[in-house]
Amino acid sequence: MMDSPKTMEFELISFVVNHGVGTKVLKFAKQHGISGGTICLGRGTVNNPILKLLDLTDTRKEIVMMIGEKDAAQNALVALNEKLALHKPNHGIAFTSSVRGFVGHHHIYRNEEERRGAENPMYNAIYTVVDRGMAEDVMEAATKAGSRGGTIINARGSGIHETHTLFSMAIEPEKEIVMILAETSTTEAIVTAIRQELHIDNPGHGIIFVLDVNQTYGLRQ
């Protein structure tokens, strides 16, 4: 079992915003007590009959994921909601999810409590964020520990150690996110294996967080 020196709770905040806004979100969140975040590129579609006719329906989006201690996360979310005017159309969306486990930034945290009313989940989604090029190692470690596969997502992001700017624009180094679905019984082993193989406990070597998953389809036993 992981040692949990702090009894903090963590939340994952996700934003889906227009291209180019992600960096602003991250910068603003950092001013409100969030230590870092990861941004990946996405594509959205527009619902407009004229544009549909012209087949110009792709818009570029950015997905921002940030982990924060529950109170800080709430603060940042409220402030960001105000700042980005999310209530207006086309300004983006945001949502939070509870984090079951979190390793990184000197924190090791694991939420052992059963949540009221929720079923005991069978699966976890393990997210590992590492520097670009390391995802293969994550996969290898996870496979040895019993994972059957995973998905690599290209991303960029910055934590507390990465605060450089160039022409007053923040440099956000390239990252890879590895998403692995695992049975709750093997989660512990996979997380430990990744932690050891990639030295996640050393600062600046990435983070791992674990989310509960209620239902899965298509996973083979």
Added chain:
Amino acid sequence: MSVLLEKLKEVLWSVIPIVVIVLVLNFTITALEPYLIYRFLLGALLIVIGLAIFLFGVDIGISKVGTLMGGTLAKSNKLWIIIGAGLLLGFFISIAEPDLHILAGQVDMVTSGVISKLSIVVVVSIGIAVMLTSGLVRIVYNIPLYKLLTVLYLLILGLSFFTSSEFLAISFDASGATTGALTVPFMLALALGVSSLKKDGKASEKDSFGLVAVTSTGAILAVMIMSILSKQDKITGSLQEAAATSTSVLAPFLHKLPIVAWEILIALAPIILVFLVFQKISFKISKKAFRKVLKGLLYTFIGLVLFLTGVNAGFMEVGTKIGYSVAALDNKLIVVGIGFLIGLVVVLAEPAVYVLTHQIEDVTSGYVRRPVVLIALSIGVAFAVALSMVRILIPGLQLWHFLLPGYVVSILMMYFVPKLFVGIAFDAGGVASGPMTATFILAFAQGAAEAIEGANVLVDGFGVIAMVAMTPIIALQTLGFIFKIKSVKEGLEEHDG
């Protein structure tokens, strides 16, 4: 409709700087005739609209065909398919490139027909085909880009000792001419398609660039070899400039439109053909996606025709006039300064620059951001134009006095900067020397050469594109160097596990 507005805004911001500079010059030191200003403004409007449509077209048309093609080639897992397809693609794309025909026509004229237009077009296309194939094979076999480029440029250096300075300029210009507004997006996407199948994220990323760079050396090598074999080392003839004396605002646009439209149609034909053939035998994408790509190709066509009509009819003459008036001033240093300013802003409106910067953002997930690349490119091209002006001013200064140290520095830098930036930088060289440079900056340089005693319009005119293709390589590799230093994590030592 926000998508349309956003694109227009983006494009507007890249064309406004050049318009402002020309207008300011008009009201200060180089008064232009009113009809020229109206033409210029109309041209700028066409450029904005054309560029916006073209970029939409590239996004859903050209790039899509390129990535599909690249993916199919890589998945085939057979060397002969990659070689065969590379040779065919390279040859036909190059032979359909309108810029190459213009250049070949000029070479034909200045050599009094010793090197015929047809022979140069065919030889350059073969060079392009061979190098495009080498570039593809390089990605598949994981041969590091910097090694291949070192070999290629050493070869060019070796050949350059046997080539006259005139042909040196022509050969470097040929490489700029073959990397046009259509071919660059296609080759960028092709490389992306091949390399995106790689398992290792880092390798996949850096191999997404460099194909344009390797391919454009094909043109340089081809012209050099040709000039050596034909023992043609002196330029004998002279260029006749078609004197356009019409003062009508609209006439040049109406005159250019059908010519440009026909050229683009020819240039686009190989890509359309490839798409249709491969759709039947290999891509087999859904009806809906198929129609979307076709629409994309149509947008590409419309956009590029509007853009090039605007540039050719609206910008070219203004460029020559400004170059002439500025160079005729007593203080010759002004022409260097104005050249710097024009270089700074013109590259922003280059169509392929958009495609490259967007691809860089996509591939690096936004780590290397558009504005940063644009700043580096602008500074690079600004120096290129300014140095070209210096070369025109000082008769003893030759093109190779810049190119040789420039490329030596570029090659040495490859060994120190992050490998991702090697590919980006060498590709940017081909990207920066697009239609905007080939018309506006070239016209500016020729205008200046005309006004300066002792400068030869022809000899000094050739070689400007070569400079524009070289300086971004140094500028972007410098950027890579800065990124390398700045990306180091603060407050912790490296733990190597």
